[in-house]
Structures are given as structure tokens and as C-alpha cells.
Amino acid sequence: MRSTLHRSILLTSAIVIAGGLVQCNGPADNATRVRHASEYSVFFRGVDSCPGSLSDLTAERPGNRFLPFRTVEDIGDSPATLFQWYIPPTRERDPVLWLGRYYDLAHIYLDGVRVWNTRKENGLFRGIEWHILPLPGESVEVTACFEKGQLPSFSRPGFLDPMLIGSAVEILEYLFRKEMDDLAIMSISMALSISGLAIFFFIVPIRTRSVLFLSLLLLVMSLYQLGTSSMAQLMIPYTWGRLLVFMLGSALFPPIFGLLLCEIFSSKWLRRISWGLMGVSLITMVHALTLGGMHIAGWPAMFSGFFAPIMLLGGMITSVSWIFRGLKSGWLLLITMLPFFLSALFEYLGVVYSFWGENAFSGRWTYLVFQVGLAVVVLAQANRTRKEREKSQEMKYESGRSVAENRYRTLQERMAPHFLFNSLNLIHSYIERGNPRAGDAIMMLASHYRYLINDMERRLVLFDQEWEFSRRYCQLVQFRFEDHLRIEMERHGDFSGVFIPPLTIQPIIENAYRHGLRDYTSKGVIEVLAHADHDQVRIQVLDNGRGIDQNSVYVSSIGGVERRLKENFTQARVTMSRRTERGTCVDIVYSLEPLDLEEED
Structure with a gap:
């Protein structure tokens, strides 16, 4: 309870400070004095495992000495990597080290003594949490050791998240400023999802399955954005809750996106494939919850990272075929999917495979373009379906009415002479009898x-x-x-x-x-x-x-x-x-x- 309250106070403080700075029109880079670890002279060294103390390391030999760190490509295939840098005396009050989230196992040493390490827990990835560690005001040698854990992950030890040095309030302000756009896009995604569900349930004329699948897709994407946000730790205090949100957002994207594409392109075989992918995604999530353990780069994330680009690529190919058929919607779908395809591909390669040394969760504006473009296409199709349905009903009504009128006229033509014939016979009999x-x-x-x-x-x-x-x-x-x-x-x-x-x-x-x-x-x-x-x-x-x-x-x-x-x-x-x-x-x-x-x- 107390930790949740502290998180809420920190988040509120960050928002208030950021709001005041925005009102003062102060630039983000000058408003805070937060430094990245990479701004210092960083050295690295590969080891078999993270030691309890740096004094436990064997004497340096030419093959295992500390080397200058430039990019993540410098790191070899060692199971663990030590990063070391020196922080000179600072005038900052209460300086701290902010350690990002995307690590399996981490150890922090100050002047050679280990002061913090990730707890080893089977089945639960603790790396979804970020940590704030206090630093002494005088000069200090900081060493961070990152080690691969037992959970399934292709990530190599490295700078997947930047390590930040500064005061706690300044770091939170920095994170809030950095992720403000992502949080805004997440809010827009959630609002669009709720609007789509309201349209599906309450506006009958445009109630189509494509509107439902679009709403579910936007909901899944907003969950993914929340799960990959640093602010999620302030909103969801439990580790398993953040992992569950991330897992749902990543694993459900390919099948729901496939179901949406099968409605847009009217493809029956794609519908079967999408429902198959839905079954596979559920299996990966059940496996993560029971046997494999929840992990930021576990089986659900690998499943999503593999199939999402394939689904997007298939959608772009079909969009090109629409363009050659003269359909304007093909251009809109292609322009919508291409930036998002590149963003999703780079994000997956950057996080899961560590192809570069910093977090690839960027380019979230492509999410908004992707979502708005799909919404335009789906609503346009729903409106066209509504018009076609109304026209079909009108034609059916007119056809039925014409048939009814013809039948009615035939009945009139048949009954009127029949009645006249009987009446004339009756009058004739009267006249004959006088x-x-x-x-x-x-x-x-x-x-x-x-x-x-x-x-x-x-x-x-x-x-x-x-x-x-x-x-x-x-x-x-x-x-x-x-x-x-x-x-x-x-x-x-x-x-x-x-x-x-x-x-x-x-x-x-x-x-x-x-x-x-x-x-x-x-x-x-x-x-x-x-x-x-x-x-x-x-x-x-x-x-x-x-x-x-x-x-x-x-x-x-x-x-x-x-x-x-x-x-x-x-x-x-x-x-x-x-x-x-x-x-x-x-x-x-x-x-x-x-x-x-x-x-x-």
C-alpha cells in the first residue's frame, strides 16, 4: 500500500513539474540535468556470470580485460557482460541511478561492492520493473553486470534501456516528457477502441464484424503501448499485471489483425488462418502462465514478432493488387501499413535480438497513422455496406410490392366479371318471372x-x-x-x-x-x-x-x-x-x- 502511494506521489510530482515546465515553454533538454550512462566513458568486459563482488574476478588477462564500449556489436557471446564507468563529484542533491526494465538478470556495484541485484524467480520476469538506486554525492565507480537468465529470450546482455543519472524527480520528469507522445497515442487508441465498440453495439446500420475487429485491434494495441511504457510501473504496481498486459497486447495482435484483414479483403482462407493463429496465441499465453514463465521476450512476444510482420506484408501485397484494380482504398491501406510494418519490424529486432544498443520503442506516430488509416477504410466499407443493404431492401420491397400489386389486379379482374355474371343471371331470372x-x-x-x-x-x-x-x-x-x-x-x-x-x-x-x-x-x-x-x-x-x-x-x-x-x-x-x-x-x-x-x- 505504501509503495503504491509512493509511486502515485512520484507520478503526480512528475506531471506537475512537467506541466509547469511546458507552461514556461522551457525546452526539454535544458529543463532537466539527466545524463545517460553512455555519455560517460564506458568500458565493458565479458564474464561467465555476475560475481558477488568485483574482487572475485580473476586477474585481467589480455583476453578478458575491460575494453572501451562503443556499440552493442562490440559485445561477444559471453553469458554476462560488465559495464563500468566513473561518475565525478556532482552538485546534484540526492543523485540516483535509474536502471531500465529490459534485462533478465542485473547486478549493480558501487566502488566494487554489489549494492543491488535482480531476484532470481522461476516463471516470472523481474526485468519488467525499473529501479532507482541512490548514489553517493562524491565520485563513484559504477559497474553494471547484465546476465542472461533461464527464461526463453534471444536478447543479448546490453543497453536495451538507457541507464540514467540524476535526481529522482528529474528522471521521472525526463521519462514523462520522453513518453508523453506514446501516452497520448495510447489514449487515442483506447478512445478509438471504445468509440468503435459503441458504434458496433449501438449503431445498428453500420454494425459489421470489421468494426468489431477494428475496435478489438485498437484495444490490443493500446494494451501493448501501456505494457511497453515506463509509466506502466506507476499505473500497475504488480509485476505479473504488467507482464499480463504486455502479453495480451503482443500475442493477440496477429490473429485479430488477420480477422480484420479478412473482413476488409473478403478472404475466407485468411479467416481460417486467423482463427488458427488465435488458437496458437492462446496456447503461447497458457504456456507462459503455467510452464514457460512470463517474459518480455518470451513465446508470446516471439509469436507476435514473427507473425505480425508477415500479416502486415500480406496486407500490403493485397493493397498493391487493389491499386492495380483501380481501388483507391488500396493506396490508403498501403500508405497506412508500410510505416507501421517498418516500425514493428525494427522494434522486434531491436528488443528481442538486440541488433542495436538502445530501446527501439520509438516511432509510435506510425501506430496512430496505422490506426486512423484502418478506421477510415473500415468505416467507409461499413457505410458502403449500409447503403448497399438499404438499396437491396428497397429493391426487394419494390419487387415484392410490384408482385403484390400485379396479383391484386389479377384478382380484381377475375372477381369483378364473375360477380357481374352472377348478378346479371339474378336480374334475368327476376325479369323472366316478372x-x-x-x-x-x-x-x-x-x-x-x-x-x-x-x-x-x-x-x-x-x-x-x-x-x-x-x-x-x-x-x-x-x-x-x-x-x-x-x-x-x-x-x-x-x-x-x-x-x-x-x-x-x-x-x-x-x-x-x-x-x-x-x-x-x-x-x-x-x-x-x-x-x-x-x-x-x-x-x-x-x-x-x-x-x-x-x-x-x-x-x-x-x-x-x-x-x-x-x-x-x-x-x-x-x-x-x-x-x-x-x-x-x-x-x-x-x-x-x-x-x-x-x-x-
């Missing part, structure tokens, strides 16, 4: 065709109009078959403002007579009941005839009525069943909420 109702029948027929001519072109009519039309039809039928047919119509509820497709009720009544009662010698009864409540309308047509065969023409005609209802209302159904005693019941139920179709006059 029935005075012939005149009334002619007036009713005229009213019917006025309805057909004026309202049949509409998709929906008022329920009162359809009900009155069906009532006149029932009167015409009863004029002809009044001896053995009775039709009763009754409705309940408020039907004002209720709509219904034209020719919905009348065909059901007609079919009830034609197929249920035509050859029925007893007194036939057809009941038409309608009921309206707050959200739906129910219409029942009941007869006491012989019943209807499920394979009859009657059943198929009911299907046409049901289709027209479903084409105009959110919910609709038409069912036909045999009554308990005898006869048939046709039940029509539809909601009062119409579909969002083109507004009718």
Missing part, C-alpha cells in the same frame, strides 16, 4: 359497380364501405334464393377510421354459398359477424352447410384474401375450420396498424 324486385336489383348492381370502379384501385378502403358493399351483395343473393337461404350480418364496436382491403368479405360470403350451401336442400344460414376493439378487427363468416374439404377451391381463394391482408397490415391471419355441429367457420383477424406503404389518396 318479379318487381328487378328494378331494385338493377339499382343495387349499379351501386356495386360504382364501388368497384371508384374504390377497387385503392389498396385500402373504409370498413363501412366494404361492409355496405357486402350487405348489398347479400340482398341480391337473398332475392334469388330467399326460399332456402338466409344471410344475417351483425357488427359490434367502433369501426370509424378502420380500413380493410376491398373485396375481402364479399368473396368469403360468395364461396360460403357456392361451395357450402349450393346443393343443400335444408334452410341454409350464413352469419357474418364483425367485432372491433382497440387494436384489432375480427370478422367471422359462418354457415350451416355441408362443410368444406381442405383441398377445395374455397381454401385456395381464402389464401388470396389472407395475402392481401398481410400485404397491408402488420399482423393478419385467415383460418377455416369445421363447425362442431355442421358447416364451416372462416375467421379473419387483422391488426389496426397498417404497414408503412405509400400513402393512399
Whole structure:
């Protein structure tokens, strides 16, 4: 608890001092008096292992004497290396030595006496921590010994992180200034990741897998940047926590980047490879957590360092093919990936293989270019997908509407002449028998065709109009078959403002007579009941005839009525069943909420 508090106080002090210096517009190099160990005259010597004291070293021979250190290439293949330099008296108050993080095993000697060394722990890389060691104010000879540990690493002992000399506050200020850009880019990556996840979960029109994978990639990259930052030790006090963050950020990058590329380039085989890489990355992480030990250059980092450049190289090659196909996105992807590819390659070679003598975690601006470029491409594709989806839905809707309208017109053309033929037969029979109702029948027929001519072109009519039309039809039928047919119509509820497709009720009544009662010698009864409540309308047509065969023409005609209802209302159904005693019941139920179709006059 106390160490965490001290770290927080040091970080706050560094931020306050850096903020004050920035406000004063003081240049970074002049504002601090921090010196690198390499600024002194440094000598090195290869040894088999780091000694407990420099007095334990064997006498110098021509083959193992201290030599001037210039670059890491001067170091041979010795398991351990001693670096030695002399610090003259300083006026600094409370000078300290800052020892960086990227070492397996380290020992520090002051005037030949060992004052600090890394603890040897199996399965845990202590080199993820940096250390601040106090120095005496007078002159002192500093010797640092770096030794390879037992954990898997290709790093040779050397200056992977600079060793700094100065006061503790000045060193923290220096580190904060040095990593300010990296921390800012990490914050931008995290903000972009959260924004992408919000877009994926809350903005449905552009919810695509590429947006999800882009968000996860940005999250993984921000974790990697946090894990490789010196400030991470102030934010995450536990060594295993920092190693876990670094391991997740490095091992998950290749598979998630591959999944993003397979969405951008629409590649199925790349998707299979990426999921395979995901399995391998999980295996490396489980191995590091259980058997191999967590290490800054362990198996997860080696896995990422090997496959990440390959994935980037494949993405650049595909981008070039896009350019030759005339796709502008290819240029953007190529310009985005090339700097990041070089940065990732150099970073991996510099840290894991120690090809140069200082930390290669630089060029983080390429991260931002890479992330913003991918975000532009992914969002542009998501927007294009949204437009194509909307256009496809619109075309599908228009196509379905055209089919529905053609079917509806065919039904109108077929039913209207059929009704006219039956009505004329009825009037002809009246005239032959000298029935005075012939005149009334002619007036009713005229009213019917006025309805057909004026309202049949509409998709929906008022329920009162359809009900009155069906009532006149029932009167015409009863004029002809009044001896053995009775039709009763009754409705309940408020039907004002209720709509219904034209020719919905009348065909059901007609079919009830034609197929249920035509050859029925007893007194036939057809009941038409309608009921309206707050959200739906129910219409029942009941007869006491012989019943209807499920394979009859009657059943198929009911299907046409049901289709027209479903084409105009959110919910609709038409069912036909045999009554308990005898006869048939046709039940029509539809909601009062119409579909969002083109507004009718």
C-alpha cells in the first residue's frame, strides 16, 4: 500500500513539474540535468556470470580485460557482460541511478561492492520493473553486470534501456516528457477502441464484424503501448499485471489483425488462418502462465514478432493488387501499413535480438497513422455496406410490392366479371318471372359497380364501405334464393377510421354459398359477424352447410384474401375450420396498424 502511494506521489510530482515546465515553454533538454550512462566513458568486459563482488574476478588477462564500449556489436557471446564507468563529484542533491526494465538478470556495484541485484524467480520476469538506486554525492565507480537468465529470450546482455543519472524527480520528469507522445497515442487508441465498440453495439446500420475487429485491434494495441511504457510501473504496481498486459497486447495482435484483414479483403482462407493463429496465441499465453514463465521476450512476444510482420506484408501485397484494380482504398491501406510494418519490424529486432544498443520503442506516430488509416477504410466499407443493404431492401420491397400489386389486379379482374355474371343471371331470372324486385336489383348492381370502379384501385378502403358493399351483395343473393337461404350480418364496436382491403368479405360470403350451401336442400344460414376493439378487427363468416374439404377451391381463394391482408397490415391471419355441429367457420383477424406503404389518396 505504501509503495503504491509512493509511486502515485512520484507520478503526480512528475506531471506537475512537467506541466509547469511546458507552461514556461522551457525546452526539454535544458529543463532537466539527466545524463545517460553512455555519455560517460564506458568500458565493458565479458564474464561467465555476475560475481558477488568485483574482487572475485580473476586477474585481467589480455583476453578478458575491460575494453572501451562503443556499440552493442562490440559485445561477444559471453553469458554476462560488465559495464563500468566513473561518475565525478556532482552538485546534484540526492543523485540516483535509474536502471531500465529490459534485462533478465542485473547486478549493480558501487566502488566494487554489489549494492543491488535482480531476484532470481522461476516463471516470472523481474526485468519488467525499473529501479532507482541512490548514489553517493562524491565520485563513484559504477559497474553494471547484465546476465542472461533461464527464461526463453534471444536478447543479448546490453543497453536495451538507457541507464540514467540524476535526481529522482528529474528522471521521472525526463521519462514523462520522453513518453508523453506514446501516452497520448495510447489514449487515442483506447478512445478509438471504445468509440468503435459503441458504434458496433449501438449503431445498428453500420454494425459489421470489421468494426468489431477494428475496435478489438485498437484495444490490443493500446494494451501493448501501456505494457511497453515506463509509466506502466506507476499505473500497475504488480509485476505479473504488467507482464499480463504486455502479453495480451503482443500475442493477440496477429490473429485479430488477420480477422480484420479478412473482413476488409473478403478472404475466407485468411479467416481460417486467423482463427488458427488465435488458437496458437492462446496456447503461447497458457504456456507462459503455467510452464514457460512470463517474459518480455518470451513465446508470446516471439509469436507476435514473427507473425505480425508477415500479416502486415500480406496486407500490403493485397493493397498493391487493389491499386492495380483501380481501388483507391488500396493506396490508403498501403500508405497506412508500410510505416507501421517498418516500425514493428525494427522494434522486434531491436528488443528481442538486440541488433542495436538502445530501446527501439520509438516511432509510435506510425501506430496512430496505422490506426486512423484502418478506421477510415473500415468505416467507409461499413457505410458502403449500409447503403448497399438499404438499396437491396428497397429493391426487394419494390419487387415484392410490384408482385403484390400485379396479383391484386389479377384478382380484381377475375372477381369483378364473375360477380357481374352472377348478378346479371339474378336480374334475368327476376325479369323472366316478372318479379318487381328487378328494378331494385338493377339499382343495387349499379351501386356495386360504382364501388368497384371508384374504390377497387385503392389498396385500402373504409370498413363501412366494404361492409355496405357486402350487405348489398347479400340482398341480391337473398332475392334469388330467399326460399332456402338466409344471410344475417351483425357488427359490434367502433369501426370509424378502420380500413380493410376491398373485396375481402364479399368473396368469403360468395364461396360460403357456392361451395357450402349450393346443393343443400335444408334452410341454409350464413352469419357474418364483425367485432372491433382497440387494436384489432375480427370478422367471422359462418354457415350451416355441408362443410368444406381442405383441398377445395374455397381454401385456395381464402389464401388470396389472407395475402392481401398481410400485404397491408402488420399482423393478419385467415383460418377455416369445421363447425362442431355442421358447416364451416372462416375467421379473419387483422391488426389496426397498417404497414408503412405509400400513402393512399
